[in-house]
Amino acid sequence: MSTRDDIPLFASSPTNIQFDNKGRLRHFLSIEGLKKKVLCDILDTAESFSSVPQQSIKKVPLLRGKTIVNLFFENSTRTRTTFELAAKRLSADVINLNITTSATSKGESLLDTLHNLEAMHSDMFIVRHAQSGAAHFIAQHVSPNISVINAGDGQHAHPTQALLDMFTIRRHKGEFGALKVAIVGDILHSRVARSQIQALTTLGTNEVRIIAPKTLIPAHAETLGIHIYHDLKEGLRGVDVVIMLRLQYERMQGALFPSEHEYFHLFGLTEEKLSVAKTDAIVMHPGPINRGVEMDSAVADGVRSVILEQVTHGISVRMAVMSMAMQQGENE
Amino acid sequence: MTHISTETDHMISNIGRELKVRIESGQLNNPAMIGIHTGGTWVAQRIHQHLEIETPLGELNISFYRDDFSRKGMQPQVSPSRLPFKVDDRHIILVDDVLYTGRTIRAALNEIFDYGRPATITLVVLAMRDGRELPIQADIVGGHFELESHQQIKLQGPNPLSLRIMDV
Numbered sequence: 320m321s322t323r324d325d326i327p328l329f330a331s332s333p334t335n336i337q338f339d340n341k342g343r344l345r346h347f348l349s350i351e352g353l354k355k356k357v358l359c360d361i362l363d364t365a366e367s368f369s370s371v372p373q374q375s376i377k378k379v380p381l382l383r384g385k386t387i388v389n390l391f392f393e394n395s396t397r398t399r400t401t402f403e404l405a406a407k408r409l410s411a412d413v414i415n416l417n418i419t420t421s422a423t424s425k426g427e428s429l430l431d432t433l434h435n436l437e438a439m440h441s442d443m444f445i446v447r448h449a450q451s452g453a454a455h456f457i458a459q460h461v462s463p464n465i466s467v468i469n470a471g472d473g474q475h476a477h478p479t480q481a482l483l484d485m486f487t488i489r490r491h492k493g494e495f496g497a498l499k500v501a502i503v504g505d506i507l508h509s510r511v512a513r514s515q516i517q518a519l520t521t522l523g524t525n526e527v528r529i530i531a532p533k534t535l536i537p538a539h540a541e542t543l544g545i546h547i548y549h550d551l552k553e554g555l556r557g558v559d560v561v562i563m564l565r566l567q568y569e570r571m572q573g574a575l576f577p578s579e580h581e582y583f584h585l586f587g588l589t590e591e592k593l594s595v596a597k598t599d600a601i602v603m604h605p606g607p608i609n610r611g612v613e614m615d616s617a618v619a620d621g622v623r624s625v626i627l628e629q630v631t632h633g634i635s636v637r638m639a640v641m642s643m644a645m646q647q648g649e650n651e
Numbered sequence: 652m653t654h655i656s657t658e659t660d661h662m663i664s665n666i667g668r669e670l671k672v673r674i675e676s677g678q679l680n681n682p683a684m685i686g687i688h689t690g691g692t693w694v695a696q697r698i699h700q701h702l703e704i705e706t707p708l709g710e711l712n713i714s715f716y717r718d719d720f721s722r723k724g725m726q727p728q729v730s731p732s733r734l735p736f737k738v739d740d741r742h743i744i745l746v747d748d749v750l751y752t753g754r755t756i757r758a759a760l761n762e763i764f765d766y767g768r769p770a771t772i773t774l775v776v777l778a779m780r781d782g783r784e785l786p787i788q789a790d791i792v793g794g795h796f797e798l799e800s801h802q803q804i805k806l807q808g809p810n811p812l813s814l815r816i817m818d819v
Binding site for chain 1: 712714715716720721724725727728729730731732733734761762764765766767
């Protein structure tokens with residue numbers, strides 16, 4: 320039996336495993352390998368779900384009788400809550416497994432935990448794990464009737480976050496073909512940035528820029544087909560969308576920048592620095608925000624900030640992904 | 652394939668007349684109209700305009716209430732339901748293009764009740780054919796059609812609206 324240590328550091332290509340033999344979405348592990356049509360289908364379906372909160376009963380019966388397990392091996396508030404809310408709005412039954420107090424911490428292996436959850440007739444696992452490739456590993460080992468959704472694995476991918484960001488951008492800006500989008504901050508440790516770059520590129524974004532100190536940019540980033548800047552104002556010039564990222568201290572090994580104060584001075588977003596972007600540019604952040612480190616409060620709470628909208632859209636997008644992964648049906 | 656487009660406008664006018672009687676008699680006081688996406692909405696738009704109903708037209712996308720989701724999955728489409736009025740205690744006129752098995756109406760009724768508790772729901776359909784699988788009947792019908800099981804009746808539109816009978 321495998322243990323958590325067996326999880327590979329890097330995910331192998333998830334291209335095939337994400338679809339069933341009829342080409343329908345079964346697992347949602349990474350943006351990588353998904354065609355533009357799949358991403359657009361998810362965004363369109365999410366758009367249809369956006370009216371559900373206006374109902375006095377904020378539920379649709381799509382996943383009635385299905386059991387969804389939130390399997391979070393790493394802390395999360397926003398992602399776990401919006402996944403739970405999305406599942407409940409689809410009428411599924413949700414179990415939140417607190418791993419720190421579960422059998423895994425008593426020595427049970429990851430696969431044993433999974434097999435036990437399968438024995439309880441679960442239908443879907445929502446997985447967050449500090450190791451890159453964890454969701455992919457789990458998807459390879461679950462029984463055929465179970466779907467796995469990646470809610471963030473190490474530094475690899477956070478595909479639902481990327482799609483809710485695309486949903487927010489599309490709501491404000493329409494088509495991606497004419498857009499210039501800048502991603503600012505700790506690209507090196509950010510699974511969100513990786514998934515965003517893949518999604519933006521797949522959707523045909525005119526220009527994707529990353530802006531960060533050299534120490535926070537992954538090696539060979541230029542091979543991703545993006546523009547790299549080390550000066551915030553230069554990189555923000557003329558952009559339609561600014562995506563700020565959190566400094567991920569928990570993944571940093573060694574000193575990658577002198578101090579928070581200096582980082583904010585050079586890469587923190589202020590109204591003054593934002594003034595070189597387009598006048599109607601929107602400002603996004605996946606949360607949680609470190610005010611005064613990545614961005615000034617005036618920007619975070621300003622008229623161009625769509626940060627709270629992102630949270631709301633996260634529910635619709637996660638409803639879309641969950642319901643699409645569940646439609647492999649009883650006729651199989 | 653048979654086209655019966657010339658009769659479609661006539662059928663809509665007949666529905667309008669019948670609804671007008673019910674509204675003027677006070678039976679449907681201050682009604683709100685809902686079309687079922689997409690064909691039902693096309694028909695509802697015509698009647699809504701014709702009767703000059705004050706409350707804006709609502710639209711239902713019943714995809715998330717269908718009973719065959721696990722077998723057929725869903726078609727991605729950008730069409731959220733929009734009910735721009737409070738459903739509670741209102742007289743609702745629910746409009747669809749074709750009443751066949753009754754399953755769409757069952758889904759629509761469930762969705763409406765997730766928005767609130769209407770006073771009444773009056774079901775209006777442009778075409779009613781045989782083949783009901785649920786105990787659901789329309790209150791106002793544009794035309795009745797007896798079709799063979801291999802035949803299908805479909806509304807094409809939105810401009811012009813035309814009902815077509817075709818072999819499947």
